[in-house]
Amino acid sequence: MKNIVIIGGGTGGTVVANRLANRLYDQKDISITLFAPEKNHIYQPDLLFLSLDLSDPRRMFRDEQKLLNKKVNLIQQPVDAINVDNKFVISKGKKYAYDYLVIATGARLVPDLIPGLAGNNNHFYDYSSAMQLRDKLRGFKKGVIVTGVADVPYKCPPAPLEFTLLLDYKLRKYGLRSSVDLTYIYPINSIFTIQNVVPILQKEYDTRNIAYKTFFIVDHVDPEKHEVVAMDGETVKYDLLVLIPPHRGQQIISDAGIGDEGGWMSVDKYTLQEKNHEEIYGIGDATNLPVSKAGSVAHFQSGVIANNISNSVLGIDEKINYDGSTMCMTEIGYDKGLILLFDYSHPPYGLIPSRLNHLAKVFYLDYYFANMMYGLP
Numbered sequence: 001m002k003n004i005v006i007i008g009g010g011t012g013g014t015v016v017a018n019r020l021a022n023r024l025y026d027q028k029d030i031s032i033t034l035f036a037p038e039k040n041h042i043y044q045p046d047l048l049f050l051s052l053d054l055s056d057p058r059r060m061f062r063d064e065q066k067l068l069n070k071k072v073n074l075i076q077q078p079v080d081a082i083n084v085d086n087k088f089v090i091s092k093g094k095k096y097a098y099d100y101l102v103i104a105t106g107a108r109l110v111p112d113l114i115p116g117l118a119g120n121n122n123h124f125y126d127y128s129s130a131m132q133l134r135d136k137l138r139g140f141k142k143g144v145i146v147t148g149v150a151d152v153p154y155k156c157p158p159a160p161l162e163f164t165l166l167l168d169y170k171l172r173k174y175g176l177r178s179s180v181d182l183t184y185i186y187p188i189n190s191i192f193t194i195q196n197v198v199p200i201l202q203k204e205y206d207t208r209n210i211a212y213k214t215f216f217i218v219d220h221v222d223p224e225k226h227e228v229v230a231m232d233g234e235t236v237k238y239d240l241l242v243l244i245p246p247h248r249g250q251q252i253i254s255d256a257g258i259g260d261e262g263g264w265m266s267v268d269k270y271t272l273q274e275k276n277h278e279e280i281y282g283i284g285d286a287t288n289l290p291v292s293k294a295g296s297v298a299h300f301q302s303g304v305i306a307n308n309i310s311n312s313v314l315g316i317d318e319k320i321n322y323d324g325s326t327m328c329m330t331e332i333g334y335d336k337g338l339i340l341l342f343d344y345s346h347p348p349y350g351l352i353p354s355r356l357n358h359l360a361k362v363f364y365l366d367y368y369f370a371n372m373m374y375g376l377p
């Protein structure tokens with residue numbers, strides 16, 4: 001019997017489990033086990049729309065069990081430790097041996113890393129925070145909203161920018177923009193990470209009168225003065241603060257000795273295998289690869305991992321590589337969007353905002369739950 005264990009039932013873990021099950025459905029001596037503590041699977045991109053009252057909370061959840069191929073054995077509890085030397089994981093005191101391990105544990109939000117941030121900030125990177133922000137924005141009629149990012153890396157690089165542009169669009173639609181000032185702060189020296197996209201987005205900011213401060217590395221938040229303070233002493237005042245909190249990898253990765261200083265797994269950028277343990281693979285946000293932390297990345301990587309593990313199990317001596325493929329759908333408001341497609345060797349191309357791209361983003365949820373999760377094209 002060969003045991004394949006997957007930790008984490010988000011985008012990467014679920015799709016890799018189903019792709020493995022599709023490839024190995026007739027193999028009686030293969031077990032595929034997925035540890036996924038949450039009963040419901042969430043489609044995280046919709047949190048952006050939810051926080052702005054542009055989507056219904058009921059759209060974004062599905063029962064994890066119902067998303068899975070019957071060959072996948074779902075265990076709805078967390079993994080507490082990984083023993084990489086003896087090849088087992090521990091969950092609720094029980095050992096589960098593996099021959100292949102896929103780590104798909106995503107990122108965790110750590111607001112406490114920035115003094116004053118927790119309790120004084122708003123964001124839309126988890127369900128309850130997105131709902132709270134939605135409710136606050138419903139009542140916000142006048143003042144200064146500061147948006148942006150507290151620290152890198154973070155999930156879905158365009159999301160804070162999309163939030164800012166959509167917020168501007170919504171405020172204009174409701175005739176509130178003249179009484180609300182928007183300022184965006186970002187830790188690198190431009191408003192976005194991908195340089196050939198910056199001119200398009202900066203033009204949107206400039207024409208819509210959205211102020212921005214780049215190279216603004218947040219040191220702390222002063223809730224008494226309602227100020228965000230940068231490392232160099234620069235300050236920005238807010239009435240409502242919407243900063244994406246710092247992200248780190250999961251503690252079990254660091255505890256297993258396979259994480260860098262941020263708790264992100266070090267994997268080979270092509271094979272996605274852990275540097276010192278070829279039977280361990282990392283997928284999606286959990287890794288320290290030089291790619292966006294995005295569901296599309298986890299999706300592209302799932303094909304590589306499922307193919308290479310199933311070939312190894314079946315004794316087929318052929319491997320494929322991950323080429324850095326990434327897709328970022330970026331909303332800019334006014335029912336327009338951009339689709340950024342790129343990989344390790346090519347920057348994004350075809351950058352023309354369109355209504356079609358906007359519709360693709362809005363309806364991607366349906367594709368995600370109807371096809372993508374099952375490992376279908």
Ligand SMILES: Cc1cc2nc3c(=O)[nH]c(=O)nc-3n(C[C@H](O)[C@H](O)[C@H](O)COP(=O)(O)OP(=O)(O)OC[C@H]3O[C@@H](n4cnc5c(N)ncnc54)[C@H](O)[C@@H]3O)c2cc1C
Nearest residue numbers: 008010011012044045078079105106156284285294295296
């Ligand atoms: C607001 C927002 C908008 C986004 N928009 C986009 C977008 O437009 N396009 C895009 O491509 N991406 C987008 N993303 C990013 C995308 O959602 C993530 O990159 C993607 O979900 C990563 O998949 P993953 O499997 O690596 O991690 P996740 O989907 O986060 O799953 C990780 C899972 O691991 C589980 N886990 C953690 N620790 C353990 C443990 N010890 N034991 C068992 N399970 C564990 C967690 O419970 C979680 O379910 C967005 C994200 C947010 C927050």
